[in-house]
Structures are given as structure tokens and as C-alpha cells.
Amino acid sequence: MENLHVMDVFPYANDKFIVKDGSGNYLDRDSKIYPKAISGVTANNSKFDIYYSTDAPSATIEGNIGATWLPAASITDWSAVTMFKADLKSGQSITAGEEVLFNYKVEMPDTKDNLAADTANNSVASWRGNNVDGANEFTDSKVGTHKYNIATHAFYDLNNNGVYDSTDLNIANRPYILVKLDATGNETVVESGTTDSNGNISFTNKLSNAGNYKLYVENLTGDSFASPNVASTATVIGNDFTSFTTRASVIKAGQTPIPNTPWSTVDISLTRDNPSAIKNLGLKTDxxxxxxxxxxxxxxxxxxxxxxxxxxxxxxxxxxxxxxxxxxxxxxxxxxxxxxxxxxxxxxxxxxxIRRNAGDVTVHHYETGKTDELYAVSATATPAAEVLSGARQMGKPYQTYRRDVSTAGSYPIPHYHLVGTFTGPASGTFDATAKTVIYFYERNDAPDVTIKYVDIDTGANLTRPESLGSSVMINTPTVLSGTNKEGLA
CATH class of the missing domain: 3.10.20.320 (Putative peptidoglycan bound protein (lpxtg motif))
Known part of the structure; x- marks a missing residue:
């Protein structure tokens, strides 16, 4: 076989197969994991020239053939390579049964956010000469991920039976730290956070590697492990933490300096054969x-x-x-x-x-048609407006009164009586708004004053001018009307 071409397009987001199906469509390859190359390609013979492209893969085989292809010497960052091709050199041929191996290395990304069913779906196409319509594609090349998980439920054992039940209290918002241990015991923080409202911690889709882990959960000063100490099973939530250690507090991180506090700890080993662990925390306290x-x-x-x-x-x-x-x-x-x-x-x-401050209520007592204050709190006081202070009175009722009569021992306005209709809210509730109430009054009527001019000897009315300087003479008494005159001279 001569004039052979081989192409490998690495998995990428929303990727397509390299070759069309029998209906002429490029089907989805559906990769969800995207490895990156970390080396060039080696072959087990020298019959092929190998080239690389860093272009974004095309949706068609023709587009990929037309990409920019470079020799290995021109590649400075292997992680940028998106595909490679191998062209059989001119004059070379592959004989029946001859095996050609292309080897290269890729690095898997962190798959902690991937689902267990996600895969990287690689495929390799081959064709002779320019016959891309006759290209074949090898599609059976998938790489998956192995998922690991740790689940924890933290609770206070209120009834002291060593296991979680409906009478117990979930420990919510409690800080935790998960670390991974290397071969020498050095710790690397994998994740930190707080328990949820139900006292749970879950690392689903957060752990992508087997190994030795340690989980820390911060305790309060009075915390101790539940007693009796019952280990968890598939149906029982007990306590699986084994010891306390001291670490810098997260709960009291706002203090200066940050104090050290006790943390419950448990060691966890995850393997491919045992990828999940349930480690519950049962505590008791006052x-x-x-x-x-x-x-x-x-x-x-x-x-x-x-x-x-x-x-x-x-x-x-x-x-x-x-x-x-x-x-x-x-x-x-x-x-x-x-x-x-x-x-x-x-x-x-x-x-x-205490009550909030409210607006004052101001009460005026006016003679009709005038704005002079009539009311005084005593016979010797100066008349002034009444002010019902709103200081610390918000929401309390108030009541104003007419002042021409005595109310609860108040000094009445002398010589006046209430007339007409007052203005403003005479009663109500103190609120934020200042209020004004006006009562109107008229002077009381007084008896008329009759002035007689008589002859002392005869008792007869004397004739006199009607008024000073008048030429009109009268001999009847003079009457001074007392209407609205009470109290006036």
C-alpha cells in the first residue's frame, strides 16, 4: 500500500468524527474530557513523515487537511497541538500484515467536575492519495475517569445512644478541611468549606485521584465524641472520627491573633477498588x-x-x-x-x-376674625398657644379641649364662649406630622348700661344735646348696649 495518510484529531469540546458517515454527515464524537499532548509522536519505522497542527479542528476532513501543519521542530508547546498526521513517504509502502505503531503521550486534565460516564473519545482516520471520500475511521478509542467520593454527616447525639436519629441535632455551618497526604505525610488542601444546613459534607465530583486523605472538622471547646462510640454502617450513622488535633480556628478567624481550636480528624484511604468512603461525625456537648x-x-x-x-x-x-x-x-x-x-x-x-418622637400638636384659641391668643393657664399668665409635645409620644392618643369652660381643673377663658366649628384634628394619635387645631370664640353678652339725666328736684328728664357738640336736643335716657361686651370697660 502506497500514498497512505493517517490523521488523529484529539478530543475537543463539541467534537465531531473525522470522517462522514454513510449518509454524508459528521456525527458528534461527544467527548467530555480533553487530554493535552505532552510529547511528539514516534513511529516504529521511518516510513512516515509526521506533522502537527495547532489550529482549531474543522468540522470537515477537508478543513483539517487544509490546516497549517508543522514539523516537530517547530512545536514549542505540545499542549497547544490539536491533531497530528502521518504521511507515507514517497517510494515507501506498507506490506500486508505489517504493523505500524504511532506512540505519543497525553496528560489527562483534572476530572473532578466530570461525571462518571464522561469520556475522551479519540479516533484516527486513514485514506490513500486524495481519496478522502473513501477514508476510514477507527473510533474504538475511549478514555474515561474513575470517580472518588467521601460523604460525612455531622450531628450532636442529644439522646446519648451513639447513633443519629430524629431526636438529634444536625451540625450546620461547621468548618471542615480535606487534605491529601503524599508519601511522606505532607498535606495538600483539597477543599475547605462548611457543613450544609443538614450537617452534610459531600465531595461528589470533587476528587479525581486515589490516595490517602484526612478530613478535619472544627469543634467547639465543649465538644467530645458521642458515647457510646458506634461505628457507621450502611444503615447506621454513628461516629467514625478517631481523634482531636489542634489547628487555627476558622470560626474565630476574626480574632487577633487567630486562636487554635480542637478539630476532629479521620484518616481516609481511597483506592480504585474502594473509591468511596462514609465517615460520619457524632459529637456530644452541653x-x-x-x-x-x-x-x-x-x-x-x-x-x-x-x-x-x-x-x-x-x-x-x-x-x-x-x-x-x-x-x-x-x-x-x-x-x-x-x-x-x-x-x-x-x-x-x-x-x-422607648417611644419615638412625634410631631407636636399646637392648639390656638382665637376670637373670631382675630389671631390674638385668648387662653392662659392662669389668671396671671400671658395668653399663648397650647403645645401638646410629641416628644416620645409616637402612637399615643391625644385630645384637645375648648377652653371657655374648665376641663380637669384648667383655667377657663373669661368672658368668651365657643362659636362655630374648630379646624384641625381635635383628637387623634401622635404621628410624625405636626398638627394645628384652632378653636374660635366670641365675647359674652353683658347687660345694657342705661344713663339717665334727671332734675334732682322734680325727677324729670333733662333736655340735653344728643351727643357732644350736637344741636339735636333729647330728654330720654342714654343706653349703652352690652352685646359682646362682657368684661370690657
Whole structure:
């Protein structure tokens, strides 16, 4: 066989087979893993010239043939090579039964994010001369991945039976560190994080290599292993951690310096024959109650119901004042000193609340048609507007009053009576808006004053000018009307 060409297109994302199928279509090769070349190609004879391309593979065999092809001497980065071809040299031939081997090395990528069924699907095409329509393709060349996993469930054994059941507490948000050990015991961190809300840790699709691992889970000061110490089985969640060690705390990483804390540890060996491990963590500790109270200082009643939580010893807790109540705000001069510490005993945190400031209510008492104040708090005080202060009154009711009569011992406005309709909200609730109320009054009527001019001897009315300087003479009494005149001279 002469004039032979061989082409290998390495796996790539959304890759296609090199040769068309019988219907003239390039089918998906469906690779999900993409190895990279780390060396050139060697052959077991010298009959072939070998070339490499770093071009992106084409969707057609003609496109790949037309790529830029370079000799090995021109390749400086083997990981950039996407395909190679081997052309049988002119004058050379392959005889029946002759075996030609092309050898090259590739490096598998990290496959921890791949699924167990994912593969790298390589294929090799061959054809003679320019007869690409007669090309053949060898497709039975797949490389898969071997998946490894560790699963852990962390819990507090509340009923002290050594196994996890419905009465126990999942340990959520607890820091963990998984390390891989080399032959000399040196540790390399594989992953760190915290347990989920159900107390679980899973390394599914995160481990791509067999080997010796160690899992650390941070403990609180009062933690100890569940007792009795029951090992986990396929149906029982017990405790598989074997010892405590000391590491820098993650829980207390905000402290300076960062303190060392105890961590539970377990050794884990993963092999191809035993690629998965279940290592559960059962702990026991003391538990304490935290009661958070929100109290209205004006009467000692609750702003909201008490909130009670129960947590393990040394868990840090945070509390916060209520800021959304429309009428009350926290008394910042009386904040609890133990608002944000740790569970070390049954504890009560109390927030005190005072009413928010509201708008004032201003009350005017005017004579109809005038704006002079009529009301004074006493006979000797200067009349002025009444001001119902809104200081610390938000949400409380208020009531204003007419002041021509005494109300609850108040000093009444003398000589006036209420008339017409007041303006503004005479009663209501203190809120953020300042309000104005106006009451209107008129002077009371007084008796008329009659002035008589009489002859002392006869008692007869004297004739006199109607008014000073008037030429009109009258002999009837003068009457001064008392209408709206009470209190006037």
C-alpha cells in the first residue's frame, strides 16, 4: 500500500468524527474530557513523515487537511497541538500484515467536575492519495475517569445512644478541611468549606485521584465524641472520627491573633477498588438556652414575644434590636452588654425600647376674625398657644379641649364662649406630622348700661344735646348696649 495518510484529531469540546458517515454527515464524537499532548509522536519505522497542527479542528476532513501543519521542530508547546498526521513517504509502502505503531503521550486534565460516564473519545482516520471520500475511521478509542467520593454527616447525639436519629441535632455551618497526604505525610488542601444546613459534607465530583486523605472538622471547646462510640454502617450513622488535633480556628478567624481550636480528624484511604468512603461525625456537648427580650420601658410589656434558642456551648450568637416598629425605638443609652457573645450558660439578652418622637400638636384659641391668643393657664399668665409635645409620644392618643369652660381643673377663658366649628384634628394619635387645631370664640353678652339725666328736684328728664357738640336736643335716657361686651370697660 502506497500514498497512505493517517490523521488523529484529539478530543475537543463539541467534537465531531473525522470522517462522514454513510449518509454524508459528521456525527458528534461527544467527548467530555480533553487530554493535552505532552510529547511528539514516534513511529516504529521511518516510513512516515509526521506533522502537527495547532489550529482549531474543522468540522470537515477537508478543513483539517487544509490546516497549517508543522514539523516537530517547530512545536514549542505540545499542549497547544490539536491533531497530528502521518504521511507515507514517497517510494515507501506498507506490506500486508505489517504493523505500524504511532506512540505519543497525553496528560489527562483534572476530572473532578466530570461525571462518571464522561469520556475522551479519540479516533484516527486513514485514506490513500486524495481519496478522502473513501477514508476510514477507527473510533474504538475511549478514555474515561474513575470517580472518588467521601460523604460525612455531622450531628450532636442529644439522646446519648451513639447513633443519629430524629431526636438529634444536625451540625450546620461547621468548618471542615480535606487534605491529601503524599508519601511522606505532607498535606495538600483539597477543599475547605462548611457543613450544609443538614450537617452534610459531600465531595461528589470533587476528587479525581486515589490516595490517602484526612478530613478535619472544627469543634467547639465543649465538644467530645458521642458515647457510646458506634461505628457507621450502611444503615447506621454513628461516629467514625478517631481523634482531636489542634489547628487555627476558622470560626474565630476574626480574632487577633487567630486562636487554635480542637478539630476532629479521620484518616481516609481511597483506592480504585474502594473509591468511596462514609465517615460520619457524632459529637456530644452541653447545650444552653438564649432568651432575647424586647421590653417597652413605659410599662414593662413586651414589644414582641420572647425568642428562645438552644445551641451548643461556645457557639457564638448575635442578637439585634428591632428597628421596624413604627412607634418604638431601642434605647441606645441602655443597650445590653451581652448582645453578641457565646453560649456558656443559660442567658437572657434584654433590649429596652422607648417611644419615638412625634410631631407636636399646637392648639390656638382665637376670637373670631382675630389671631390674638385668648387662653392662659392662669389668671396671671400671658395668653399663648397650647403645645401638646410629641416628644416620645409616637402612637399615643391625644385630645384637645375648648377652653371657655374648665376641663380637669384648667383655667377657663373669661368672658368668651365657643362659636362655630374648630379646624384641625381635635383628637387623634401622635404621628410624625405636626398638627394645628384652632378653636374660635366670641365675647359674652353683658347687660345694657342705661344713663339717665334727671332734675334732682322734680325727677324729670333733662333736655340735653344728643351727643357732644350736637344741636339735636333729647330728654330720654342714654343706653349703652352690652352685646359682646362682657368684661370690657
Amino acid at each position: 447545650f444552653y438556652n438564649l432568651t432575647v427580650k424586647h421590653i417597652k420601658d413605659e410599662d414593662g410589656s413586651n414589644l414582641v414575644a420572647d425568642v428562645v434558642t438552644r445551641e451548643p456551648r461556645d457557639i457564638a450568637y448575635t442578637t439585634a434590636a428591632i428597628t421596624t416598629d413604627p412607634n418604638f425605638e431601642v434605647d441606645t443609652a441602655n443597650l445590653p452588654a451581652n448582645a453578641n457573645v457565646s453560649y456558656t450558660a443559660d442567658t437572657t439578652v434584654t433590649y429596652h425600647y
